[in-house]
Amino acid sequence: MATEPLPLQKTAAAAPEDAAGTDALVRFDRVVKRYGDHVVLDELDFSVRRGEHVTLIGPSGSGKTTILRLLMTLEKVSGGVIWVDGAPLSHVRTPDGGLKPAGEKHLREARKKIGMVFQQFNLFPNMKVLQNITEAPISVLGMDRDEAESRARELLDLVGLAGKIDAHPSQLSGGQQQRVAIARALAMRPEILLLDEVTSALDPELVAGVLDLLSDIARTTDITMLCVTHEMNFARDVSEKVLMFDAGRVVEAGPPEKIFTAPEHERTRDFLDAVL
Amino acid sequence: MSDFFSALSDNLPQLRSGLWVTLQATVLGSLLALLLSFVLGLMAISPMLAVRGVSRVVVEFFRGTSLYIQLFWLYYAMPPLTGYELTPLLCGVVAFGLNYGAYGSEVVRGAINSVPRAQHEAAVALNLTPVQRMRKVILPQAWVQMIPPFTNLLIQLLKCTPLLWLISAADLMTVIQQLRDRTGETLTAYLTLLAVYFVLAYALTLLMNLLERTAKRRLGLPTGAGSLLRTRSAVDAVATTAGGAR
Numbered sequence: 001m002a003t004e005p006l007p008l009q010k011t012a013a014a015a016p017e018d019a020a021g022t023d024a025l026v027r028f029d030r031v032v033k034r035y036g037d038h039v040v041l042d043e044l045d046f047s048v049r050r051g052e053h054v055t056l057i058g059p060s061g062s063g064k065t066t067i068l069r070l071l072m073t074l075e076k077v078s079g080g081v082i083w084v085d086g087a088p089l090s091h092v093r094t095p096d097g098g099l100k101p102a103g104e105k106h107l108r109e110a111r112k113k114i115g116m117v118f119q120q121f122n123l124f125p126n127m128k129v130l131q132n133i134t135e136a137p138i139s140v141l142g143m144d145r146d147e148a149e150s151r152a153r154e155l156l157d158l159v160g161l162a163g164k165i166d167a168h169p170s171q172l173s174g175g176q177q178q179r180v181a182i183a184r185a186l187a188m189r190p191e192i193l194l195l196d197e198v199t200s201a202l203d204p205e206l207v208a209g210v211l212d213l214l215s216d217i218a219r220t221t222d223i224t225m226l227c228v229t230h231e232m233n234f235a236r237d238v239s240e241k242v243l244m245f246d247a248g249r250v251v252e253a254g255p256p257e258k259i260f261t262a263p264e265h266e267r268t269r270d271f272l273d274a275v276l
Numbered sequence: 277m278s279d280f281f282s283a284l285s286d287n288l289p290q291l292r293s294g295l296w297v298t299l300q301a302t303v304l305g306s307l308l309a310l311l312l313s314f315v316l317g318l319m320a321i322s323p324m325l326a327v328r329g330v331s332r333v334v335v336e337f338f339r340g341t342s343l344y345i346q347l348f349w350l351y352y353a354m355p356p357l358t359g360y361e362l363t364p365l366l367c368g369v370v371a372f373g374l375n376y377g378a379y380g381s382e383v384v385r386g387a388i389n390s391v392p393r394a395q396h397e398a399a400v401a402l403n404l405t406p407v408q409r410m411r412k413v414i415l416p417q418a419w420v421q422m423i424p425p426f427t428n429l430l431i432q433l434l435k436c437t438p439l440l441w442l443i444s445a446a447d448l449m450t451v452i453q454q455l456r457d458r459t460g461e462t463l464t465a466y467l468t469l470l471a472v473y474f475v476l477a478y479a480l481t482l483l484m485n486l487l488e489r490t491a492k493r494r495l496g497l498p499t500g501a502g503s504l505l506r507t508r509s510a511v512d513a514v515a516t517t518a519g520g521a522r
Contacts, residue, residue: 074397104406111403122398125495126416135412136402168496188402 025050025224032079033066040066042248053218053225055235058245064228068194072116073107115190119197121177123169130165133184155183175206195227244268280461294451302434305372312377317384338378346371351443364445376433383425387418420491427484431477
């Protein structure tokens with residue numbers, strides 16, 4: 001894996017990190033994100049192994065959603081490097097061995113591995129359910145229409161909406177829209193699925209259905225998942241690792257049974273007391 | 277009064293050709309305006325400063341100079357300047373197209389900007405190219421928002437076509453003016469003009485309402501019973517199903 005030390009990174013930190021990070025699919029390397037003077041992520045380091053399901057928890061404004069948006073290349077890093085599968089996500093190498101911000105062509109290549117589901121679903125209202133799912137496989141992956149449609153049908157079956165194939169998104173409930181959005185993301189066969197508070201906009205009675213679906217996907221596929229969520233049950237049931245964020249840094253990381261039963265950090269205890 | 281109407285019926289061929297000129301100027305002028313609206317409107321949201329700048333200058337120029345003067349320039353000033361002479365009708369089409377294209381580009385730009393940012397992000401997350409994002413996701417949604425303001429511009433354009441009289445284009449206005457001169461029936465002539473332009477404008481409104489209904493249905497939006505005959509308001513808010521707030 002090509003993780004040679006970068007000129008812009010401390011070499012002291014690189015050696016042990018790389019040894020531990022050889023099976024890291026996603027690695028944040030001193031990532032900084034600033035909006036003006038406001039620092040959202042402060043030299044953030046963390047990594048996610050292939051196939052791992054990680055939940056990001058923490059108070060709002062702690063930078064969780066920003067992490068997903070950076071990974072989806074919806075935002076640009078202000079400093080540091082994100083590595084995905086050993087390659088820089090939003091940088092390209094310069095001839096002298098350094099890194100510089102990448103252009104759209106590199107970003108399109110980098111996005112192939114990554115899919116995202118949004119809090120507000122963001123289905124395309126100008127397309128019916130089926131086309132929402134088939135559009136990108138056809139026009140981005142070059143899949144032929146028949147194949148894309150039969151795969152979309154399978155996915156709609158999986159998310160329990162086989163009967164809604166010809167519906168407009170506006171005719172669906174929030175929970176149904178979110179399940180279509182999940183099917184749409186899966187249709188692109190991502191290696192990494194980013195879930196950004198996917199149940200926060202749903203009526204309480206619709207939350208369970210979406211969470212069950214995601215548990216199913218986590219159990220039956222090898223897709224790596226990063227979930228920002230306020231559903232602590234989901235964090236407990238689905239993820240192998242929980243990262244507790246505060247003020248743009250990871251304050252505590254560990255398996256859910258440990259984080260939820262014996263949190264070490266005071267910030268974690270306060271946060272869990274507040275939400276549980 | 278009867279003099280005028282008998283003159284009307286005696287001059288049906290001229291009337292027909294006058295109406296034909298007016299319709300041609302309206303339809304061709306608005307097609308050119310539509311094309312320019314999209315070209316200038318898309319240029320106005322380009323990431324490249326120079327492209328945005330060109331669009332800005334062109335829009336401000338054609339919006340800020342009078343349509344009268346543009347017509348006179350094309351018809352009287354261009355031939356000695358360039359050696360090319362356009363027919364009066366073509367002068368009208370070009371002037372209407374440039375002038376209303378400048379206004380229309382603001383409609384296109386505004387409608388594109390009104391599509392929630394989240395739609396753009398969802399298209400990025402599915403790895404669509406910038407062109408695909410615009411063509412498949414943003415423009416189809418923006419289009420519904422463009423139709424009501426485009427209807428206003430189209431009707432304004434129609435109502436500007438009597439200006440063709442000033443460059444003797446033999447449009448409807450010119451023909452009826454000539455009949456008025458011949459019969460001296462000022463009141464009847466001008467009442468006829470009012471009625472004809474109103475009928476034309478209302479026909480265009482109905483046509484555009486139909487277009488809007490089709491476009492809304494395609495987005496799965498409610499079209500509302502009887503909306504075809506509803507009076508058009510300038511502010512015609514369209515609710516989209518897609519989430520905008522983040």
